[in-house]
Amino acid sequence: MMMSAPEIVLGVTGSIGAYKTGDIIRQLRDGGYGVTCVLTQRATKFISPTTLQALSERKAYTDLFDPESPQIVHTTLADRARAILVAPATANIIGKFANGLADDLLSCILLATRAKLLFAPAMNVHMWQHPTVQRNVQTLKRLGVRFVGPDVGKLACGYEAIGHLAETEEIIRALKQLVPVVGVPAAKPAAATKKIKARKRR
Numbered sequence: 001m002m003m004s005a006p007e008i009v010l011g012v013t014g015s016i017g018a019y020k021t022g023d024i025i026r027q028l029r030d031g032g033y034g035v036t037c038v039l040t041q042r043a044t045k046f047i048s049p050t051t052l053q054a055l056s057e058r059k060a061y062t063d064l065f066d067p068e069s070p071q072i073v074h075t076t077l078a079d080r081a082r083a084i085l086v087a088p089a090t091a092n093i094i095g096k097f098a099n100g101l102a103d104d105l106l107s108c109i110l111l112a113t114r115a116k117l118l119f120a121p122a123m124n125v126h127m128w129q130h131p132t133v134q135r136n137v138q139t140l141k142r143l144g145v146r147f148v149g150p151d152v153g154k155l156a157c158g159y160e161a162i163g164h165l166a167e168t169e170e171i172i173r174a175l176k177q178l179v180p181v182v183g184v185p186a187a188k189p190a191a192a193t194k195k196i197k198a199r200k201r202r
């Protein structure tokens with residue numbers, strides 16, 4: 001049974017944990033998902049859209065207003081997605097979404113979509129434990145948003161505490177529960193495709 005690969009929008013926000021998104025993309029694609037990356041402006045300070053574009057083999061979006069796109073980007077991506085995974089998710093995006101704010105591409109997509117939503121927060125322990133952040137997390141959970149992590153780990157700020165981005169495998173497992181891949185995905189995983197091409201050249 002051939003199935004088309006379920007579409008995932010991977011939202012990347014401005015956290016040190018953004019360096020792990022390359023691995024998340026690879027594992028999603030190997031798991032049979034199609035991935036389109038949307039970076040906030042602050043995320044681009046931590047990881048380049050070029051890197052995510054190359055790994056996803058799709059345009060990586062950073063702007064709400066994209067003069068090159070004939071379609072309205074936020075509604076198109078919102079409608080196409082089976083799930084939106086925000087990893088890493090900052091205190092800022094959690095707070096904006098919990099309060100219905102839509103001032104950039106990712107926050108507009110989150111409001112415009114009816115796809116399943118999975119957030120993988122990463123932040124300083126005191127930020128995570130702040131009552132306003134916890135209130136926003138509870139608001140989103142009540143609205144049906146799933147959370148994976150944060151885990152206890154070594155944080156960039158020096159603490160060994162809760163706030164660490166969940167392990168990639170943990171994130172992928174949580175996503176697979178939300179959007180299982182049924183049958184053999186039509187899209188070939190990137191790594192497998194490359195191996196086939198390499199063999200052909202010999």
Ligand SMILES: Cc1cc2nc3c(=O)[nH]c(=O)nc-3n(C[C@H](O)[C@H](O)[C@H](O)COP(=O)(O)O)c2cc1C
Binds near residue numbers: 043093122123
């Ligand atoms: C070096 C550095 C690391 C940061 N790491 C985090 C983080 O892990 N989590 C977080 O919530 N904010 C972090 N911030 C703050 C966010 O980048 C900031 O709140 C920003 O406005 C988030 O914007 P965005 O949610 O639109 O990406 C960090 C800032 C700096 C300068």
